[in-house]
Amino acid sequence: MTAPGPARGRALPTAALFAAAVLLTLGGLEAGFRLARVPVGTVQINRATVRRSPNPRLGFELRPGAVAAAEVDYRINAAGLRGPEVEEEKSAGVVRVAVLGDSIAFGYGVAEADAFPRQLEGLLNTGRRDGRAEVLNFGVPGYNLDQELEVVALFHSGQTGIGAGLPGGGGIRLKYSNPLAIDDVAADFPGLRIVIAHPSFPWQDEALAVANHKPLVHIDLSGWSPKYFPPQLVRYANTLLRDKVLFGSDFPVLTPDRWLADFDKLDMKPEVRPLILKENAARLLRLGKSDA
Numbered sequence: 001m002t003a004p005g006p007a008r009g010r011a012l013p014t015a016a017l018f019a020a021a022v023l024l025t026l027g028g029l030e031a032g033f034r035l036a037r038v039p040v041g042t043v044q045i046n047r048a049t050v051r052r053s054p055n056p057r058l059g060f061e062l063r064p065g066a067v068a069a070a071e072v073d074y075r076i077n078a079a080g081l082r083g084p085e086v087e088e089e090k091s092a093g094v095v096r097v098a099v100l101g102d103s104i105a106f107g108y109g110v111a112e113a114d115a116f117p118r119q120l121e122g123l124l125n126t127g128r129r130d131g132r133a134e135v136l137n138f139g140v141p142g143y144n145l146d147q148e149l150e151v152v153a154l155f156h157s158g159q160t161g162i163g164a165g166l167p168g169g170g171g172i173r174l175k176y177s178n179p180l181a182i183d184d185v186a187a188d189f190p191g192l193r194i195v196i197a198h199p200s201f202p203w204q205d206e207a208l209a210v211a212n213h214k215p216l217v218h219i220d221l222s223g224w225s226p227k228y229f230p231p232q233l234v235r236y237a238n239t240l241l242r243d244k245v246l247f248g249s250d251f252p253v254l255t256p257d258r259w260l261a262d263f264d265k266l267d268m269k270p271e272v273r274p275l276i277l278k279e280n281a282a283r284l285l286r287l288g289k290s291d292a
Contacts, residue, residue, distance in 0.1 A: 057150050058150055072109065072111045083118070093130060154220075157197060159201050183213070187214070193216045194218065243280055246281050247259075247281065
């Protein structure tokens with residue numbers, strides 16, 4: 001190897017000085033923008049509020065306890081959600097609503113009080129006499145289909161009370177609530193966790209077939225009193241689908257108290273009851289000891 005000539009030797013320090021000057025200039029500009037509260041863009045905001053997620057499919061997530069100041073202030077609570085701190089166990093009389101999504105749900109560029117989740121919470125509590133509603137903001141800027149496959153997709157199925165008795169059923173076409181259509185979704189997106197909502201009258205067998213065939217398809221029992229469940233639904237819930245059937249009431253149309261009272265009278269195996277009421281949902285949602 002030959003030693004660098006005089007011209008090359010002078011070029012190296014010059015390039016290093018130029019690079020250092022560029023970095024110092026950019027750093028000074030960013031500091032000035034922050035002090036002047038000039039918008040600094042998604043990349044800088046994400047540095048402060050986002051961290052690498054232990055879930056490789058998510059890639060990143062909001063950083064608990066993070067604070068960032070730009071055109072508006074961004075505050076991430078200890079649970080990793082934008083908004084005020086919340087207790088893990090909700091108080092009596094509190095109804096919680098989860099808002100999922102990307103930067104729109106998160107409220108990027110919008111003050112926390114003006115973001116959709118806070119506005120929804122205000123509307124839900126307007127004129128409310130008993131208890132209150134809490135809206136939790138699970139939105140994360142930059143999430144797209146890759147991350148959305150990690151959330152649970154719920155599809156309504158079977159006959160609906162919406163439009164019932166109106167001329168033409170209010171224009172609603174029941175054929176689109178046949179759960180067999182969900183089979184295509186489960187086949188095209190094999191990593192997507194799916195819940196077929198409600199006993200699927202008059203297509204209960206189709207729902208059972210899809211849930212039995214596709215490993216990530218589940219069935220919830222909301223919208224119907226258990227005393228009206230089709231016998232084949234009870235049979236599958238006790239056997240082949242015991243790990244894939246979920247509690248649901250459809251409050252306020254059907255209260256949890258009434259649903260549970262009717263469920264107590266259902267011919268359900270004792271070891272299956274806790275699966276339906278809690279453990280299957282905990283595993284599906286990857287909560288606590290039942291994480292999957």
